[in-house]
Amino acid sequence: MSELREQADPPVRLIGFWGSPENRALPNPADFADPAWDEPERQWVADYLEHGQVAASWMGSSRCRLCSRVNGSRDLTDGRYLWPEGLAHYVLGHGVRLPAEFLDHIERRSRALEDLERDDSWWRRATGPT
Template sequence: MVRSTLILIGYWAGERAEGWPSPEDFIDVGWDVDERDVVGNYLRRGFVARAYMGLSPCRICGRHNGSLELSDGTYIWPEGLAHYVADHGVRPPEPFVSHAWAMIDAFEAARRDESWWRSQYH
């Protein structure tokens, strides 16, 4: 279920983007690599919530970071956030990391109900 207000995460200060945090402030060189990979993959698997014209550059290395916003129904983030996590070790705040783990755990624990799909065959 999608919330009526999505929590924005992963926007950074830049030339025409004042008032946002700097990605460098979130770099965690001691972050567990396995957890970083899980969070990065979670971010890449969000569904497309919005598409914009133009590409956003990475504030650290300058590479093009896409033009989409992705969401999981609770949070919304630019598609390039996965790049910051994977390539620069930017660690999102703990509430987001915990949320990502909880969502992954919920999907892994969920049972499959085949009855509805089987009932569609006539």
Template structure:
């Protein structure tokens, strides 16, 4: 049977001796990134589903050298290393805007399902607990 699912898109894989053309996380640091938005993206990344793939072993953060996980996570669209939330949360590594918007849209859906909703507008965000 033919697999009709679109391929997963890789995010958060960094340059190394084997992959010199991949991005360097230091180039994506955005110290002006809104703290709340950054945290929502980090929560989304940390909440991914464990992908059924073998990995090459533990990873080390390219910025601070801390141990950074050995799993791969997915949401069915993207595939990323377990430690990507660390880069976002602790080093303010801002992913491309299409990924940030995908994460925020996913988080809005999750918040709506759990009795929380988020309104974005005018550069401000507000989260409101629903009592319904």
């Protein structure tokens, strides 16, 4: 007899969590700065980051590691990646270019959403609260 086992989702991948004087194990955002990065692409990436789902909220706010701006107190996710709320600020304000693997993920996800087959039949039959 075989046992049915619920398969766990793979862990979310962290991105955009930066090192500090207290924790130098994480990357430095300055190492990712690309001032020549195309502005429309930066805006597109920042928009994606700003529209993640809230995964966690924290009691205190984070500050930008490059300019000390208050940068949010939440973690956001798309179900595959998890990032701090202020990551969009690094992209727009400092030209921090995220790894190509993440940019490819955004592209694939955006394309998949645009290509969704839409079915409105159940909605047409809706009659309101029951």
